[in-house]
Structure formats: structure tokens, C-alpha cells
Amino acid sequence: MSAALDLQHGGLEVARLGKVFPGRDKPVIAVEDVSFHVEPRQVCMLLGPSGCGKSTILRMIAGLEQPSSGGINLNGNPVVGPHRERGMVFQGYTSFPWLTVRQNVSYGLRINGDAYALREGTVDHYLERVGLSRFADAWPHQLSGGMRQRVALARALATTPQLLLMDEPFGALDAETRWQMQELLLNVIRKERMTVVMVTHDVEEALLLGDQIVFLSSHPGRVRTMLYPPFKGDDAICTREALRTHPDYAPMERQILAMMREEGGH
Amino acid sequence: MLQRVISPPPSEQPPATLAGVTTQARQAPPAIPVRQRWLEFKQPVSTPSKLLLGIAAWILFLLGWHLAATSGTEANPLFPSPADVSGSLWNLFAERGFHSDVLASLQRILLSFGLAVAVAVPTGVLMGAFPAVEAFFSPLVSAFRYLPAPAFIPLLLMWLGTGDTQKIALLVLGVIWFLITLVCDTVKQTPVDFIETSRTLGGSRRTILWTVVLPSSLPGIVDTCRQMLAVSWTYLVIAEIVAATDGIGAMMMRARRFVHVDDIMAGILIIGALGLLCDLAFRGLHWLMFPYLRRR
Ligand SMILES: Nc1ncnc2c1ncn2[C@@H]1O[C@H](COP(=O)(O)OP(=O)(O)OP(=O)(O)O)[C@@H](O)[C@H]1O
Ligand SMILES: [Mg+2]
Numbered sequence: 001m002s003a004a005l006d007l008q009h010g011g012l013e014v015a016r017l018g019k020v021f022p023g024r025d026k027p028v029i030a031v032e033d034v035s036f037h038v039e040p041r042q043v044c045m046l047l048g049p050s051g052c053g054k055s056t057i058l059r060m061i062a063g064l065e066q067p068s069s070g071g072i073n074l075n076g077n078p079v080v081g082p083h084r085e086r087g088m089v090f091q092g093y094t095s096f097p098w099l100t101v102r103q104n105v106s107y108g109l110r111i112n113g114d115a116y117a118l119r120e121g122t123v124d125h126y127l128e129r130v131g132l133s134r135f136a137d138a139w140p141h142q143l144s145g146g147m148r149q150r151v152a153l154a155r156a157l158a159t160t161p162q163l164l165l166m167d168e169p170f171g172a173l174d175a176e177t178r179w180q181m182q183e184l185l186l187n188v189i190r191k192e193r194m195t196v197v198m199v200t201h202d203v204e205e206a207l208l209l210g211d212q213i214v215f216l217s218s219h220p221g222r223v224r225t226m227l228y229p230p231f232k233g234d235d236a237i238c239t240r241e242a243l244r245t246h247p248d249y250a251p252m253e254r255q256i257l258a259m260m261r262e263e264g265g266h
Numbered sequence: 267m268l269q270r271v272i273s274p275p276p277s278e279q280p281p282a283t284l285a286g287v288t289t290q291a292r293q294a295p296p297a298i299p300v301r302q303r304w305l306e307f308k309q310p311v312s313t314p315s316k317l318l319l320g321i322a323a324w325i326l327f328l329l330g331w332h333l334a335a336t337s338g339t340e341a342n343p344l345f346p347s348p349a350d351v352s353g354s355l356w357n358l359f360a361e362r363g364f365h366s367d368v369l370a371s372l373q374r375i376l377l378s379f380g381l382a383v384a385v386a387v388p389t390g391v392l393m394g395a396f397p398a399v400e401a402f403f404s405p406l407v408s409a410f411r412y413l414p415a416p417a418f419i420p421l422l423l424m425w426l427g428t429g430d431t432q433k434i435a436l437l438v439l440g441v442i443w444f445l446i447t448l449v450c451d452t453v454k455q456t457p458v459d460f461i462e463t464s465r466t467l468g469g470s471r472r473t474i475l476w477t478v479v480l481p482s483s484l485p486g487i488v489d490t491c492r493q494m495l496a497v498s499w500t501y502l503v504i505a506e507i508v509a510a511t512d513g514i515g516a517m518m519m520r521a522r523r524f525v526h527v528d529d530i531m532a533g534i535l536i537i538g539a540l541g542l543l544c545d546l547a548f549r550g551l552h553w554l555m556f557p558y559l560r561r562r
Contacts, residue, residue, distance in 0.1 A: 062466055063465075063466075064465065082462075082466045082468075083466075084466070084468030087467065088462070088463065090459050090462070090463065092457075092459050094460060096460065096478070096481070096482070097482075097558055098481045098482065098484075098556070098558055099481075107467065108467035108468065111464070111467065111468060111469050111473045111477055139558040140558075152463075155463075155467070156467075159467055159468065165466075
């Protein structure tokens with residue numbers, strides 16, 4: 001379904017990205033010289049201490065923020081502004097309260113006048129993917145936090161973007177719900193064969209979901225290391241328990257936690 | 267049945283009940299008695315109680331009024347009783363064609379308020395949505411907001427005469443500046459995340475305005491309209507007292523000339539009732555328009 005991603009220029013190319021905010025007394029360098037590449041259908045996790053510029057990088061990829069330097073390419077096309085080829089799930093609850101769950105999920109298709117997709121049951125397909133078919137006609141305020149994030153996920157997927165961006169989508173959820181959501185997301189990503197860039201500061205989440213981890217250091221935000229967790233290729237690992245018992249898991253987690261501590265110790 | 271027949275007379279019952287309670291208490295641990303208190307912070311009141319309390323306030327008010335008006339040895343024409351006022355209300359409608367005054371007033375209110383909303387809502391929405399539009403209009407609107415509308419009456423009388431146009435202009439001037447400011451403030455509350463979500467889904471500026479900004483602030487806008495309509499009634503009376511041949515205010519001024527205090531009070535009563543009806547109508551509209559805000 002996403003043959004376009006297999007073109008020779010496929011994937012996301014982030015090149016020497018920089019962002020300077022005009023601060024109160026002096027400019028704040030939020031991101032400096034960040035480069036990485038995400039192959040099609042790979043999941044890239046942006047991991048790092050708080051304030052290292054993860055959200056800023058993601059917002060620049062989404063086109064919501066203009067880079068001060070460097071550039072971004074998706075499948076060979078430069079990113080200049082927001083576009084539905086790059087869907088986004090925010091940390092806060094963003095389901096529109098005046099629309100039902102189904103109307104929320106179909107929102108992107110409706111504003112783009114995509115009558116074909118609306119007719120062909122795209123909305124029902126994604127409602128089912130995130131397990132909300134039974135709640136299609138509920139209002140968002142009747143749903144739990146995890147369910148609202150699933151609405152946001154289904155809404156972002158319904159316009160079939162080439163790239164899915166997520167900024168700590170489960171950050172506001174309790175631990176138990178977060179695990180469930182991570183497993184659900186893993187399942188959805190596998191089935192929909194998505195290219196994903198996701199921000200997190202949860203090491204376990206990064207190892208469970210990521211094919212690639214971009215570890216950032218702070219002030220200014222730069223790439224410190226790239227890690228390639230070996231767990232995703234193995235189709236058996238799609239639950240937390242399987243991940244935790246994997247022999248490679250514990251050393252890798254220790255290595256990242258040590259880096260986190262170093263960064264936090266500034 | 268038999269129990270009740272042989273049970274002791276009411277005066278002897280308390281000890282029996284007390285004994286009953288103690289035996290029960292021995293079987294099960296006693297539930298801590300919940301003392302029902304009338305005044306409790308944030309404690310919701312049931313609908314029947316609410317209704318009852320509201321009616322009680324009215325009864326007390328009418329009773330106090332009645333007692334105050336009838337306390338003197340002879341009836342005071344400057345302070346009629348509730349019965350006098352309701353009698354004159356009946357008389358006004360049945361014999362003196364008061365309904366045409368009421369209709370004239372209602373027409374002025376609806377026309378002027380419709381006009382004010384038609385101008386203020388689009389302006390306020392654009393101001394709230396686009397800071398550049400706000401920067402353009404805001405200094406002007408804020409200045410006019412502090413000019414009391416009745417100060418324009420002499421001007422309006424000279425420009426527009428004593429007809430309906432003058433009254434409608436006054437009513438529009440009275441509410442439009444506040445309406446614009448309040449709508450603008452409501453629209454500004456639209457969460458940035460909503461707007462950005464729509465942008466990442468391919469929403470253009472126009473699409474975002476219609477499918478995010480407007481629906482997100484519409485409940486607040488309708489509420490603002492409800493509150494400003496109440497202000498409209500204030501200016502209506504001012505407009506009709508100044509120079510008018512018909513309308514509720516004009517009737518009250520005529521009654522003043524003949525010291526018909528009961529008629530004046532009847533007019534006040536009708537304005538109150540109509541204001542309340544308008545408020546209820548807006549609440550109903552709000553309920554119908556925004557099913558997602560209905561909480562049990
Ligand atoms: N709009 C802005 N104006 C000025 N400074 C900003 C702005 N947005 C972010 N910053 C600064 O840029 C830096 C990076 O912020 P960013 O939100 O990207 O960090 P983050 O890694 O997402 O942090 P967290 O994990 O807490 O979400 C911070 O120092 C922040 O203060
Ligand atoms: Mg962030």
C-alpha cells in the first residue's frame with residue numbers, strides 16, 4: 001500500500017538541523033547540528049533528557065516550526081510546512097470535543113474532501129485497528145485518557161500519511177494504560193507498515209518500539225549516539241514480558257540509563 | 267396489622283423505638299449516622315428541592331411585599347400590593363392593548379440584538395483568530411467600550427429623529443462593543459493543539475477557521491450572547507423612556523404622568539418575565555446545539 005516509500009530516495013532525511021529561539025535576554029539554542037536518517041517502515045525514537053530539544057525536532061519535521069538552519073527531506077521532497085503526508089499525535093488530548101469518535105477519525109478525510117476513502121470504510125478500518133469500533137458514536141469526554149489517545153492515533157492514520165510523528169503520546173497516561181498502548185501501537189505499526197518518528201523519555205518504550213534510537217544530549221540539543229535495538233526484527237517480541245526476558249535487553253537498558261544519568265547530572 | 271392494633275399510643279412510642287435500635291445495633295456494627303445538613307459546601311441539591319427553594323423565595327418576597335403594602339390603615343396609591351399590580355396587569359392586557367406595546371419592545375430588542383450579533387460575532391471571531399486583526403480593531407473597540415451608550419442619545423436624536431431607527435441604534439451601541447470583546451476573548455481560548463492538529467491533517471487557514479476555531483468557541487459565543495441580551499433590555503427601557511409613543515417603557519412613562527404606580531410595577535414585572543424567557547430560550551438553544559456538553 002505504500003509503494004512510494006520504496007523509491008530510491010525513500011525515508012526521512014534530517015540534515016544538520018538547527019533551531020535558535022529568541023530568548024528573553026539571549027537567544028536559546030534548542031537544537032544544534034542534528035542529522036539522522038530513517039529508512040522507510042522503520043521506527044525511530046528520539047530519546048534524551050528533558051529540555052534537550054526532542055519536541056522541537058519533531059515539530060520541525062511536522063512543519064509546525066521553521067528550522068533556523070539545515071533541512072528536512074521526506075522521500076526526496078523538502079519539508080516546508082505542515083502537510084497531511086506527515087501525521088502527528090500530540091502529548092495532550094486533542095480529540096475535538098464537539099465531534100464524536102467516528103467524526104474525529106474521519107476529520108482529516110473530510111477536510112481534504114477524500115470522498116473515496118470515506119466511502120470505502122477507511123474510518124471503520126482504523127477504528128477497528130485501535131479497538132474503538134464499539135465507541136464510534138461516543139463523545140470524547142466519555143472516554144478514558146488511553147482511549148482518547150487511540151482516537152488521536154486513528155485520526156492521524158486515517159489520512160494514510162507517509163510518516164507518523166508522535167510526541168510522548170502516552171506521557172499523560174498511568175503506567176498500566178501506557179503498557180497497553182505501547183503494545184497496541186507496536187501491533188498497529190507492524191500491520192500498517194508505517195514509518196514513525198516518536199519522542200519519548202521512557203527507555204523501555206524506546207527499546208520496545210524502536211528500530212533506531214537517536215539519543216540526544218542537552219544544551220544545546222545534539223545527537224550523542226545512535227542505537228539500533230535488535231528486538232524489533234524478532235516478531236516474537238511484541239509484549240513487555242518477552243522484551244524483558246530477552247538476553248540483550250538488560251545490558252542495553254543499563255547503557256542508556258547510564259547515559260541519561262550523565263546528561264541529567266549537568 | 268395486629269402489631270399496630272396493640273401497639274402503645276404515640277406518646278409511649280419513643281422508648282420502644284429506642285429499644286429496637288439497640289437490639290439491631292447488637293446484630294450488625296452500627297452505621298455511622300450521616301447527619302443531613304442544609305448548608306454544605308459544593309453539595310448538589312436535588313431538582314425538587316431546588317424548585318421548592320426557588321418557589322419559597324418568591325412566596326416570601328410576595329408575602330413581604332403584601333404585608334408592607336397593606337400594613338397602613340388605608341391603601342397607599344404610591345405603594346400598591348401584589349394583588350393590585352396583578353389586577354392592573356390583567357387590565358392592561360385585556361382592555362388597554364398592552365400587547366402591542368410588548369410586541370413593539372420585543373421587536374426592537376430582537377432587531378437590534380440581531381444586528382449587533384451579525385456584526386460583532388464575525389468581527390470578534392476574526393480578532394480572536396488573527397492577532398493582526400485584533401491589533402487593528404482592539405484600540406478602537408476598547409475606547410468605544412468605555413463610552414456610555416446613553417451619552418449618544420442627544421446625537422442620535424438629532425441624526426435619526428425620534429423614530430425606531432434611533433432606538434435600535436442606541437441598543438446596538440449599548441451592547442456591540444462588549445459583544446465584540448467577549449467573543450474575541452472566547453475565540454482566543456481555542457487550544458493551540460487543536461489548530462496544529464488540523465494543520466498536520468492538511469487543514470488550510472479557512473478550513474481551520476470553520477472546522478476548529480468556530481466549533482471550539484461556539485458554546486462560549488452563545489453564552490456571551492445570552493448575557494449581553496440581558497444588557498440589551500436595560501438599554502431598551504432607557505430608549506423608550508426618552509422619546510417613544512409605544513413600547514413597555516413608554517407605557518410606564520405615561521403611567522407616571524397619572525401616578526399609576528401599579529401600571530409601572532406591572533411594566534417592570536413584564537420586563538423581568540420577558541428577560542427571564544429570553545434567558546431560558548438561550549439556555550435551551552445551548553442545550554440543543556451542544557449535546558456533547560450535556561452532563562447529567
Ligand atoms: N517557543 C519557544 N520559545 C523559546 N524557547 C523554546 C521554545 N520552545 C522550546 N524552547 C526551548 O528549547 C529547548 C528544547 O525544548 P523542547 O520542548 O524541544 O525540549 P524537549 O526535549 O521536548 O523536553 P521535554 O522532554 O521536557 O518535553 C528548551 O530549553 C526550551 O526552553
Ligand atoms: Mg517535549
